[in-house]
Amino acid sequence: MSVSNAYMTLSGAVDADVLRDEPLSRRTSYRIGGPAALVVVAHSYGALQRTLEVLAQEGVEWVLLGKGSNVLVSDKGYDGCVVLLDGEFSRMTVCAEEATITAGGGAQLARVVNQAMKSGLSGLEFCVGIPGTLGGAVSMDAGTRREWIGPRVRDLVVLRPGEGMHRYAGGEIEWGYRRTSLPTSEIILEATLELEPGDPAVITRDMEERLRRRREAQPLSKPSCGSVFRNPPERSAGLLIQSCGLSGAEQGAAQISPEHANFIVNRGGATAADVVALIRRAHDAVLERHGVDLACEVKLLGF
Known part of the structure; x- marks a missing residue:
């Protein structure tokens, strides 16, 4: 394994921020953890694909990290490469006619939830206050004990390392409490969520009440x-x-x-x-x- 070779190959050659010995305490909600040997923040699909190719060539182990909201990093850190998604992976579009929101896997879930509220689209109120990225939320079917984000997924675009992109219909995936049938090796690039038209004032009140209960209990x-x-x-x-x-x-x-x-x-x-x-x-x-x-x-x- 040659982290140094991967670092030199990727630095300045891809649309990404490439960092050595980055403390992961800065990138997890626990504020705990030693350094990652390599961190790559990919801003485009091409950068992500090239990063994974180089890591495979150099035999460097890697892991995808969202906002680090459900991760505990060892005090010794991580010997491999931590990959994060930003740039085009944070984009988001709303289709009012179809009552959908399409967002990248690196988009903050809070931004998606707030955009739904502003657009008068109901169905994500239960996600208010849940940290992390949309990709992370979908991969673990985040939500409450009774409501999950998975059933809201109309379709999903993933990257299969070494193969390329693949599109799933939401119905092809098994969703359950804190679990999905998605292979852990696949990277969620984009998801389209199917919502319903609603009154922004009513949606806002619902979200505020849920946040109040969350603050009181957690x-x-x-x-x-x-x-x-x-x-x-x-x-x-x-x-x-x-x-x-x-x-x-x-x-x-x-x-x-x-x-x-x-x-x-x-x-x-x-x-x-x-x-x-x-x-x-x-x-x-x-x-x-x-x-x-x-x-x-x-x-x-x-x-």
Whole structure:
């Protein structure tokens, strides 16, 4: 593997920002993590395709990162290349006649949700307050326990590394709570969401109420990755952890939030090791007391 060769080949040769030893604490919502050996912020499809070609030629492992809102990076960092999408991947268009929004995989989900509201298109209110990119949201079928973004996807354009682009109809994909049938190797380039005409004032009030409830129930003032565990069927992961007496439990500068026990927050200076220790502690306590094997939805990088 030659990160140096990849860096020299890509620097100045593609429509991308190419960085060495970039601290990933700057690119994750946890504000935790060591450096990535290489970071490439691709601004165009050609740059992305060329980047993946060079990484394959040099044998450099890579991972796609959105806004880093559900990722915990090792304190040692990541030896491979972190790829991010920007530029043309952040574009967004609205078709009022068809009640659709088409946006790139790198577009911030918050921008898409706000554009829907301004355009009088209803159907994404449940996504308000969810961080990350549209591509990340679609890849994990983000949403609430009852509403997911997947059923709103009319069609999807992905890049299959080494093969090229492929288009899916939304109905070809299996959607479920925090899961999809999309191969993890495919990169979401663009998605078209099918919505319904609505009253912008009504949509705004709905979004404001949802945000109010979210602020009251979740520790949004401290860095975190959101929910740590998936909710088991008909159960609340947070309440299960709370019932084990772990609300407020600390490890270094990491803490199981007293406000919502399914959040582990960084109180300032927490390490990835601190967070992992609390994840294991919560998982093992719930398994021992309730016999429930909680599934962690935090993606670990560099471990």
